[in-house]
Amino acid sequence: MDINDFIISKADIINEALTIYLPAKEEKPKALHQAMGYSVLAGGKRLRPVLTLMVANLLFKKKEEEVLPAAIAIELIHNYSLIHDDLPCMDDDDYRRGKLTNHKVFGEGIAVLAGDALLTYAFELITQLEGDFTPKQVIKVTKEVAKGAGHQGMIGGQGADIVAEGETVSEDELEYIHNHKTGALLKTAVRVGAILGGANNEELTALTTYAHNIGLSFQIIDDILDIVGDEEKLGKDVGSDIDRDKATFPAIYGLEESKRMAKDKIQEAKKILSIFGDDAEPLIELADYIVDREY
Amino acid sequence: MDINDFIISKADIINEALTIYLPAKEEKPKALHQAMGYSVLAGGKRLRPVLTLMVANLLFKKKEEEVLPAAIAIELIHNYSLIHDDLPCMDDDDYRRGKLTNHKVFGEGIAVLAGDALLTYAFELITQLEGDFTPKQVIKVTKEVAKGAGHQGMIGGQGADIVAEGETVSEDELEYIHNHKTGALLKTAVRVGAILGGANNEELTALTTYAHNIGLSFQIIDDILDIVGDEEKLGKDVGSDIDRDKATFPAIYGLEESKRMAKDKIQEAKKILSIFGDDAEPLIELADYIVDREY
Numbered sequence: 001m002d003i004n005d006f007i008i009s010k011a012d013i014i015n016e017a018l019t020i021y022l023p024a025k026e027e028k029p030k031a032l033h034q035a036m037g038y039s040v041l042a043g044g045k046r047l048r049p050v051l052t053l054m055v056a057n058l059l060f061k062k063k064e065e066e067v068l069p070a071a072i073a074i075e076l077i078h079n080y081s082l083i084h085d086d087l088p089c090m091d092d093d094d095y096r097r098g099k100l101t102n103h104k105v106f107g108e109g110i111a112v113l114a115g116d117a118l119l120t121y122a123f124e125l126i127t128q129l130e131g132d133f134t135p136k137q138v139i140k141v142t143k144e145v146a147k148g149a150g151h152q153g154m155i156g157g158q159g160a161d162i163v164a165e166g167e168t169v170s171e172d173e174l175e176y177i178h179n180h181k182t183g184a185l186l187k188t189a190v191r192v193g194a195i196l197g198g199a200n201n202e203e204l205t206a207l208t209t210y211a212h213n214i215g216l217s218f219q220i221i222d223d224i225l226d227i228v229g230d231e232e233k234l235g236k237d238v239g240s241d242i243d244r245d246k247a248t249f250p251a252i253y254g255l256e257e258s259k260r261m262a263k264d265k266i267q268e269a270k271k272i273l274s275i276f277g278d279d280a281e282p283l284i285e286l287a288d289y290i291v292d293r294e295y
Numbered sequence: 296m297d298i299n300d301f302i303i304s305k306a307d308i309i310n311e312a313l314t315i316y317l318p319a320k321e322e323k324p325k326a327l328h329q330a331m332g333y334s335v336l337a338g339g340k341r342l343r344p345v346l347t348l349m350v351a352n353l354l355f356k357k358k359e360e361e362v363l364p365a366a367i368a369i370e371l372i373h374n375y376s377l378i379h380d381d382l383p384c385m386d387d388d389d390y391r392r393g394k395l396t397n398h399k400v401f402g403e404g405i406a407v408l409a410g411d412a413l414l415t416y417a418f419e420l421i422t423q424l425e426g427d428f429t430p431k432q433v434i435k436v437t438k439e440v441a442k443g444a445g446h447q448g449m450i451g452g453q454g455a456d457i458v459a460e461g462e463t464v465s466e467d468e469l470e471y472i473h474n475h476k477t478g479a480l481l482k483t484a485v486r487v488g489a490i491l492g493g494a495n496n497e498e499l500t501a502l503t504t505y506a507h508n509i510g511l512s513f514q515i516i517d518d519i520l521d522i523v524g525d526e527e528k529l530g531k532d533v534g535s536d537i538d539r540d541k542a543t544f545p546a547i548y549g550l551e552e553s554k555r556m557a558k559d560k561i562q563e564a565k566k567i568l569s570i571f572g573d574d575a576e577p578l579i580e581l582a583d584y585i586v587d588r589e590y
Contacts, residue, residue, distance in 0.1 A: 023446055028471070032446055032454030084411060089403030108384030109457045112407065116379060116414065117446040117454075123418045124441035127434050135430030139422050142437055146419035151318055151327055151412040159327030159412075162404045176323070 003285040010053055011046040014075060017068045021125060035106040035114035036121075040079045042097045047218075048189035049075040054286065055193025055207060058279055066132040067196050070141055073122035074189045077149050080118035081185075083111055085158065119149070133196060140195050148188025157181030161247065169247035175216070177247055182222070183215030206272045213269035214287050220262040221293055223248035224255065266291040298580040305348055306341040309370060312363045316420060330401040330409035331416075335374045337392045342513075343484035344370040349581065350488025350502060353574055361427040362491050365436055368417035369484045372444050375413035376480075378406055380453065414444070428491060435490050443483025452476030456542065464542035470511070472542055477517070478510030501567045505578065508564035513585050515557040518543040519550065520588065561586040 001009070018040055023033045049071035056067045086093040086101040087108060093101055103111035126145060129138045147153055157180025164177060190211035194204050227250055249258040269287045273280035296304070313335055318328045344366035351362045381388040381396040382403060388396055398406035421440060424433045442448055452475025459472060485506035489499050522545055544553040564582045568575035 029446070029451045029454040029458070031458050032451060036446065080411075084407055087404075087407065089398075089407060103384075107457075109382075110454060112379055112382065112384060113450050113454050113457070116375075116410070117450045119411065119414060120441055120445040120450065124438060124445060127438040127441070130434055135434055136425075138434055139425055139430055143419060143422040146415055146422070150415040150419060151324070151331065155408050155412045155415065156324045156327060159324040159405060159408050162402075162408070163324070163326045 003282070003289050006282060007045065007047075007050055007286065007289065010050040013053065013064060013068075014046040014049045014071060015041075017072050018075065021069075021072050023121075031106065031110055032113055032117060035102055035110045036118055038105060039083050039096070039102045039114070040076065040118065042099050044079075044097060046075060048078050048186060051186065051189040051211075051286070052193040052196075054282055055190050056197040058276060058283065059194065059197030059199050059203065066129075067193065069125045069128040070145075070192050070196060071189075073125040073145060074185065074192065076118045076122045076125070077145070077154075078185060080115040080122075081149075081154060081158070083115040083118070087111060090158075090162070129196070137195060141192050144188055144191055144195060148184045148191075153180055153184035153188070154182075157184060164247045167247075169252070171252060174247050174249065174252055178216060178219040178249075179212070182219040183212060186215035186218065187211040202275065206275055209272045210269045210283065210287075213265040213272075214290055217262040217265040217269070217287075218290050220249045220258050220265070221291065223250055224258055224262070225293065227255065262291050298577070298584050301577060302340065302342075302345055302581065302584065305345040308348070308359060308363075309341040309344045309366060310336075312367050313370065316364075316367050318416075326401065326405055327408055327412060330397055330405045331413055333400060334378050334391070334397045334409070335371065335413065337394050339374075339392060341370060343373050343481060346481065346484040346506075346581070347488040347491075349577055350485050351492040353571060353578065354489065354492030354494050354498065361424075362488065364420045364423040365440075365487050365491060366484075368420040368440060369480065369487065371413045371417040371420070372440070372449075373480060375410040375417075376444075376449060376453070378410040378413070382406060385453075385457070424491070432490060436487050439483055439486055439490060443479045443486075448475055448479035448483070449477075452479060459542045462542075464547070466547060469542050469544065469547055473511060473514040473544075474507070477514040478507060481510035481513065482506040497570065501570055504567045505564045505582075508560040508567075509582050509585055512557040512560040512564070512582075515544045515553050515560070516586065516588055518545055519553055519557070522550065557586050 022037050022040060025034050025037055027033055052071040052074060053064055053067055057064070082096060083102045085091050086096055087103055094104055095101060101111075102114060106114065122145065123142065126142050127138065129141060133141075149155065151159075157177050160173070161177045161181055164173060169177075187208060190207050191204065194207045199207065226248070249261065253261065266287045270284045273283055276283075317332050317335060320329050320332055322328055347366040347369060348359055348362055352359070377391060378397045380386050381391055382398055389399055390396060396406075397409060401409065417440065418437065421437050422433065424436060428436075444450065446454075452472050455468070455472045456476055459468060464472075482503060485502050486499065489502045494502065521543070544556065548556065561582045565579045568578055571578075
């Protein structure tokens with residue numbers, strides 16, 4: 001199966017699970033539940049939860065359903081961060097995935113709360129792993145997700161990003177922002193799959209390095225797409241980073257050097273997976289897929 | 296010891312623990328860490344974590360430090376909800392506890408993120424209970440907190456509250472909002488203490504009823520204080536509920552009937568604790584303390 005079709009088939013599993021796990025729209029409090037579902041079900045590649053499933057599959061051959069609560073939790077956290085990120089007080093974006101952003105439809109107050117609710121619900125979902133995994137694994141996943149999404153992880157990166165807006169940013173600072181803002185949760189997605197798959201230390205370290213490199217590459221390419229991408233394909237405003245004078249790789253290194261850096265990171269990511277032999281083929285193809293997104 | 300002094304002595308334990316558990320202000324990302332600490336360390340009665348300590352103490356005689364990660368987690372969640380609640384898109388409050396609100400000092404973007412970070416960090420803290428409690432207890436606490444703070448709990452109440460603003464609200468709807476917005480997290484604080492204290496089903500049920508009643512009473516009195524309270528003592532704007540045409544008990548039942556309802560709920564709360572005998576004395580006094588706050 002071609003990697004595009006492979007990812008779509010995994011994303012379909014996630015999409016189906018999302019409709020099951022999300023609270024029903026008709027259920028009270030309705031506005032909140034509608035807002036939660038609106039953004040989460042608006043589509044997206046489901047890259048993070050797909051990574052969780054793929055890594056768990058690489059290490060053990062259990063049923064995918066067992067890993068789903070954790071994979072869905074990570075996707076909910078990703079979506080909450082987008083809802084808050086789109087707010088007028090943050091990136092002030094009107095469109096996301098070709099649809100109006102959450103606050104444009106439901107108002108800012110409900111959008112803030114919908115984000116809060118998705119984040120909180122993610123931790124409730126993780127406790128549903130109990131039964132299929134040991135209590136210690138469940139706690140380890142909780143800790144991993146809280147750290148990856150928290151003040152030293154994703155939110156830390158967003159905080160540094162806001163402060164950096166309009167400032168001259170050093171190379172180190174730019175890497176900090178990107179490693180945390182995008183990288184942290186991708187890393188969490190991979191590590192949670194590894195923890196649930198029963199990875200040993202060597203395997204966990206290798207997969208963490210893989211995640212680190214594809215995460216950074218992913219963000220570099222996002223920066224590039226913001227400059228040269230096709231507005232219609234991306235489903236969001238292009239050039240908005242420049243408008244806001246944001247810290248980006250092309251702004252510091254230029255377009256060509258940024259492209260080269262993204263490719264280098266992907267090479268590193270692929271190399272580290274050699275310890276898994278042929279079983280790592282899907283993860284290797286996924287790395288190529290990330291760097292080959294349309295410029 | 297008089298109940299005021301008793302609560303202050305417990306709150307001191309919480310305040311000291313907060314300074315230890317919160318990330319250092321000097322640590323990167325600085326703005327985010329400063330914003331997290333600013334609101335959390337601005338004071339407050341620490342009613343929720345004090346309840347957690349008191350209930351755990353009622354049921355077992357372990358060292359208080361062991362319960363602290365859970366108590367602190369609940370206080371962080373309470374504080375994050377206040378930060379988001381004060382935002383211009385929500386209640387739009389400039390002052391809280393006599394100090395400028397978070398977004399007034401750090402800007403709205405960082406205020407949103409500081410709230411997000413506190414919520415996320417709360418779940419990381421809960422995992423630190425491991426070692427002193429069984430893994431199953433840790434997962435049970437995680438689930439309890441996620442539900443109490445989530446879309447069917449505290450956030451659900453806030454969502455319903457926003458929608459109700461400016462609308463005519465039924466008695467049922469008002470009770471739903473208050474039970475969830477304020478009641479849910481108070482109940483969680485009590486139930487987490489009970490879970491960690493090893494409560495049996497009868498004890499857990501009694502303590503849940505206690506929490507339900509003091510929670511509702513607490514919110515009724517908050518509504519009353521918003522009308523007749525002393526602005527200086529409360530440290531926040533008085534009359535802001537009326538200004539925003541918010542659903543409140545006095546608005547529906549009138550002032551006198553609301554006072555009577557608050558007192559009735561407290562009587563019910565005290566009665567249910569009889570199964571614990573004299574050991575429940577501090578919790579009984581705490582119930583009186585809540586209803587005797589200055590009108």
